[in-house]
Amino acid sequence: MRIARWEHRGVVHEGLVHDGRVVAFPEGITVASLLASGLDAALALGRRVIASSEGEEPSVETVRLLAPLVPASIRDFVAFEEHVEGVAVSVDGKGGVPEAWYQYPTFYFTNPHSVLGPGDSVTPPQTEALDFELEVAAVIGAAPRGGANLSPAEGAAAIFGYTIMNDWSARDVQSREMQVRLGPAKGKDFGTTLGPWIVTADEFDDLVDEEGFLPLELEALINGELVGHDLFSNMGWPFGELVAYASRNSRVVPGDVLGSGTAGNGGCLGELWGRNGSRTPAPLREGDTVTLRIERIGELSGAVGATVEVPEIPPARARSRARSR
Numbered sequence: 001m002r003i004a005r006w007e008h009r010g011v012v013h014e015g016l017v018h019d020g021r022v023v024a025f026p027e028g029i030t031v032a033s034l035l036a037s038g039l040d041a042a043l044a045l046g047r048r049v050i051a052s053s054e055g056e057e058p059s060v061e062t063v064r065l066l067a068p069l070v071p072a073s074i075r076d077f078v079a080f081e082e083h084v085e086g087v088a089v090s091v092d093g094k095g096g097v098p099e100a101w102y103q104y105p106t107f108y109f110t111n112p113h114s115v116l117g118p119g120d121s122v123t124p125p126q127t128e129a130l131d132f133e134l135e136v137a138a139v140i141g142a143a144p145r146g147g148a149n150l151s152p153a154e155g156a157a158a159i160f161g162y163t164i165m166n167d168w169s170a171r172d173v174q175s176r177e178m179q180v181r182l183g184p185a186k187g188k189d190f191g192t193t194l195g196p197w198i199v200t201a202d203e204f205d206d207l208v209d210e211e212g213f214l215p216l217e218l219e220a221l222i223n224g225e226l227v228g229h230d231l232f233s234n235m236g237w238p239f240g241e242l243v244a245y246a247s248r249n250s251r252v253v254p255g256d257v258l259g260s261g262t263a264g265n266g267g268c269l270g271e272l273w274g275r276n277g278s279r280t281p282a283p284l285r286e287g288d289t290v291t292l293r294i295e296r297i298g299e300l301s302g303a304v305g306a307t308v309e310v311p312e313i314p315p316a317r318a319r320s321r322a323r324s325r
Contacts (some may be wrong), residue, residue: 004196022058068195079105104296121305125186131269132290134220136165289301
């Protein structure tokens with residue numbers, strides 16, 4: 001089942017994509033309420049919605065697809081070893097994967113208020129190193145114990161479905177701010193594209209292996225040219241373990257989005273820059289279009305828009321460090 005949000009004739013709708021058409025939910029049902037109901041209840045509702053559809057709903061090509069949900073939060077992992085290895089070279093010239101990477105899956109929180117939908121243009125900061133990131137994102141539904149301290153099996157069961165995620169990144173800004181040993185922050189929070197819809201987890205049951213990995217094929221293209229190709233199963237951990245780690249001493253709740261982190265083998269330009277020893281291919285520029293394709297999920301495109309002038313922030317002031325007035 002494919003769950004989507006779209007705009008048609010100036011009105012935002014939420015519902016399903018079925019047989020190339022968009023079918024709205026009954027009044028009072030939203031993507032958020034469907035996620036909270038859990039996957040089994042959502043599938044039952046979806047069957048009823050499809051059975052009652054009239055076959056005259058708008059074609060998906062005639063509507064403007066939006067991000068398929070308004071996330072409660074976004075955590076983004078770094079779960080592909082090959083990505084870490086390649087980007088490390090471009091950051092410090094040395095390369096190698098830190099030993100700490102192998103111990104636990106690492107993530108950061110990014111900005112749910114700058115989420116973009118299919119076809120939207122990203123507005124980057126001033127940067128000479130604009131990049132994309134090819135990721136799969138898990139969308140959380142209902143979970144036991146309020147989503148706290150889940151086991152890996154419970155984490156896998158809490159995954160309602162999957163969507164495509166592009167974590168746009170200004171690598172030069174990111175590199176500067178991470179010298180302070182905090183971040184990433186402004187190097188990434190200007191735009192995260194999600195879509196084109198959420199494909200429910202049951203659609204992948206026949207592919208998942210005994211450890212929980214999904215060997216989906218992933219592709220990244222810039223202006224129609226293939227630059228990256230990987231398998232989703234090359235992550236260091238299956239997604240259920242990522243969800244479980246996120247819930248440790250915390251909670252995951254319906255509507256949370258968890259990114260897999262960037263795929264390897266050209267899942268972003270930063271990795272290729274590290275391997276090539278130069279910024280080749282060239283950083284993204286205004287007018288470029290990035291298209292991400294993920295087997296069984298679909299295709300997600302976004303364009304690079306113009307940078308907007310912003311107020312300057314002065315540097316830190318020298319202070320006396322006085323302890324009292």
